[in-house]
Amino acid sequence: MYVILPAFVSAMFLGFGLYVLLTEGITRLSVPFALMCMTTFAWQGTWAFLFQTSSPELAHVLVKSGYLFILFLPTTFYHFVTEVAERRRERPLLIASYALSLVLAILLLTTGDVVAGFGRYFFGDYPKAGTLHPVHVLQTLLLAARSGWLLLAARRHARVREKRRRLDLCLLSLCVYSLAAADYAVNYGYVFYPPGAIFIATSLGILAVTIIRYGLMRPFLLAATVAHEVTTPLATIGLHAEELARALPEVLHGYQLAVKHRLCADNLYPGQSERLASLAAAIRRQVDSTSAVVEMSLASFTLDRLDRESVAPHSIRHCVDTALDRFPFAPGEKSRVSVAPIDPSLHFSGSDSLIVFVIFNLLKNALYAIKTTGVGKIAISAHREGNFCVLRFSDSGPGIAPDVLPHIFDAFYSTKSHGRGAGMGLAFCRRVAEMLGGSISCESSPGVQTTFTLRLPVPKSEADRAPRDPPGESRRSRAGRDYVS
Numbered sequence: 001m002y003v004i005l006p007a008f009v010s011a012m013f014l015g016f017g018l019y020v021l022l023t024e025g026i027t028r029l030s031v032p033f034a035l036m037c038m039t040t041f042a043w044q045g046t047w048a049f050l051f052q053t054s055s056p057e058l059a060h061v062l063v064k065s066g067y068l069f070i071l072f073l074p075t076t077f078y079h080f081v082t083e084v085a086e087r088r089r090e091r092p093l094l095i096a097s098y099a100l101s102l103v104l105a106i107l108l109l110t111t112g113d114v115v116a117g118f119g120r121y122f123f124g125d126y127p128k129a130g131t132l133h134p135v136h137v138l139q140t141l142l143l144a145a146r147s148g149w150l151l152l153a154a155r156r157h158a159r160v161r162e163k164r165r166r167l168d169l170c171l172l173s174l175c176v177y178s179l180a181a182a183d184y185a186v187n188y189g190y191v192f193y194p195p196g197a198i199f200i201a202t203s204l205g206i207l208a209v210t211i212i213r214y215g216l217m218r219p220f221l222l223a224a225t226v227a228h229e230v231t232t233p234l235a236t237i238g239l240h241a242e243e244l245a246r247a248l249p250e251v252l253h254g255y256q257l258a259v260k261h262r263l264c265a266d267n268l269y270p271g272q273s274e275r276l277a278s279l280a281a282a283i284r285r286q287v288d289s290t291s292a293v294v295e296m297s298l299a300s301f302t303l304d305r306l307d308r309e310s311v312a313p314h315s316i317r318h319c320v321d322t323a324l325d326r327f328p329f330a331p332g333e334k335s336r337v338s339v340a341p342i343d344p345s346l347h348f349s350g351s352d353s354l355i356v357f358v359i360f361n362l363l364k365n366a367l368y369a370i371k372t373t374g375v376g377k378i379a380i381s382a383h384r385e386g387n388f389c390v391l392r393f394s395d396s397g398p399g400i401a402p403d404v405l406p407h408i409f410d411a412f413y414s415t416k417s418h419g420r421g422a423g424m425g426l427a428f429c430r431r432v433a434e435m436l437g438g439s440i441s442c443e444s445s446p447g448v449q450t451t452f453t454l455r456l457p458v459p460k461s462e463a464d465r466a467p468r469d470p471p472g473e474s475r476r477s478r479a480g481r482d483y484v485s
Contacts, residue, residue, distance in 0.1 A: 050062040050124060051125070064109060067108055074139060075101050113131050173210070315346065320380060339379075340380065349436070358428075366450075369397030392451055394451040395450055402446075437457045
């Protein structure tokens with residue numbers, strides 16, 4: 001009966017390791033997880049035979065074989081954690097740990113210094129610790145402690161809730177995994193059934209759930225590939241539109257002359273020639289709008305890989321100007337937008353391209369809200385508050401209902417009709433703000449005004465240089481002044 005648990009664990013993790021590799025492919029995360037599964041499969045499979053053998057010669061071979069895989073298991077877990085925590089700098093330490101495991105494996109197979117034979121217990125045969133066995137125990141403890149520190153550090157810097165949840169599950173898995181160290185007591189002669197299989201199985205099960213849970217993002221990765229492939233034909237359509245814009249006036253002029261001189265019949269319906277003249281510009285606007293959505297989608301899919309150590313200072317005024325220049329305004333829309341004077345020396349620490357996409361989303365939502373009522377203006381201003389660059393984005397549209405306001409930053413939440421919005425724009429804005437160490441909030445008075453406030457950290461080099469208010473003017477009054485265009 002004592003062989004049932006190791007046999008079950010062995011079979012389960014053989015199947016799951018293969019499943020992850022086949023479904024997820026060869027990735028930085030799937031490879032170390034599959035290695036953990038394979039070492040667990042070999043270790044527990046060997047123990048299943050060891051617990052029921054009566055041959056001392058076979059038991060000696062099984063002890064050596066099983067412990068061979070145990071030596072590598074802590075390092076494979078540490079390998080997985082370095083990928084989850086995105087700590088590429090751990091590579092030298094990881095290689096050193098694999099090298100130490102390899103040295104211990106060679107000593108295991110050639111000497112009795114790592115495992116000194118085996119003892120006979122009520123559940124079967126089990127390895128005895130050799131003189132070098134404490135080296136493996138110390139290695140395991142150090143790797144577990146280092147893994148815990150990496151996960152805690154990654155969680156502390158995680159700005160996205162989904163990433164924090166994933167790291168929380170990995171931390172829970174590490175805690176459960178560490179309980180498997182109880183098996184080492186049996187190696188030193190304490191007699192009880194080694195429970196490590198239960199803890200290892202539970203630990204890897206938690207990681208499996210984590211992989212599956214975030215494997216649900218696979219459709220979005222497919223969407224990212226599709227979005228990337230759409231970029232080239234969009235650019236081609238844009239070039240065709242520009243060619244039409246150059247040639248169409250001459251073609252229409254020739255057509256009108258031909259009709260005037262009765263060389264051909266005028267088969268265009270009334271007003272169609274005027275519409276054709278503006279068709280190329282309309283195509284160009286649609287291409288620009290779709291390209292902006294594609295670029296934002298690609299940025300969204302790679303957002304989790306943003307290295308906060310690589311961010312740089314950027315001018316918020318430059319981002320606002322760039323967004324207004326690139327946004328595909330419909331005729332008459334740009335005149336609704338007013339920008340208060342922004343200090344060109346006002347910088348934030350982050351990514352200028354991501355902030356441009358955030359402004360795109362806020363513009364799109366504000367213009368949509370104004371369009372529903374037919375009236376309204378958009379006011380953009382920016383100033384510094386403490387160690388934050390604050391961008392305020394207000395519109396005098398219909399506002400947001402109180403029951404809707406708490407949900408506007410939730411992914412897939414949208415009040416727009418089907419086909420007009422997927423509910424990802426404001427969720428993207430929040431992810432960007434949090435990833436850069438800032439925040440975004442919204443205040444709305446239905447029928448009066450809606451204001452989005454984006455706070456971004458100023459560069460560290462400027463954080464200690466607090467702005468000075470003019471004599472007799474408070475920061476609050478200055479913020480109000482910024483809205484005057």
